[in-house]
Amino acid sequence: MRQAVARMIYESYIAKIRNVPKTERFLVNRNRGHNELSPSETLLRDYKSGKMSWDAFQSRFLAELTEESWKTLHSLVDRSFKENVCLICYERDFPCHRFILIELLIDLGAKVAV
Numbered sequence: 001m002r003q004a005v006a007r008m009i010y011e012s013y014i015a016k017i018r019n020v021p022k023t024e025r026f027l028v029n030r031n032r033g034h035n036e037l038s039p040s041e042t043l044l045r046d047y048k049s050g051k052m053s054w055d056a057f058q059s060r061f062l063a064e065l066t067e068e069s070w071k072t073l074h075s076l077v078d079r080s081f082k083e084n085v086c087l088i089c090y091e092r093d094f095p096c097h098r099f100i101l102i103e104l105l106i107d108l109g110a111k112v113a114v
Contacts, residue, residue, distance in 0.1 A: 009080045009105055010113040011087045011098050024086045026076070028098055033088070037070040039097050054095045061097055073104055080110040 012020055012027070027033025030041060039047075039061050047057040079085050087098045106112050 007081060007083050008084045008111040008113050009076060009087065009102070010107050011089075011102060013092045013096075014090050015092065017088055020086045020088065021084075024084045025088055026085050027088050028101060029089045034072060036066060037097075038089075040064055051060055056096070057097075058100055061100055073101070073108060076105060077108045077110040080105070080112065093110060 017025065022101045028037045030038040030044070039057075041059065043060050043064065046052050047054075052060070076085060087101055089096055091098070102112055
């Protein structure tokens with residue numbers, strides 16, 4: 001009897017993309033993937049230049065999410081029960097907006113590797 005394989009969402013960064021199967025890659029970086037789940041260029045620039053704290057970035061990022069963003073998040077929740085999905089961005093570690101997305105996905109009921 002074959003064992004069931006757990007399916008879930010996990011995260012990584014662009015330098016390790018070769019370690020992620022192509023079918024599982026879900027890019028969440030601006031102009032290279034799903035823009036609806038990426039911070040605006042202005043928001044990212046303001047954060048990286050030190051004009052705002054992580055908390056302020058998080059609030060503005062959440063405010064930027066559109067109806068399309070939420071539809072994509074809900075589709076990722078559905079996918080998390082059928083297949084593995086890896087959120088990929090440029091930043092190696094926290095803080096990165098993909099960690100905000102992971103929190104949202106958990107709140108929406110997705111299976112997430114933590």
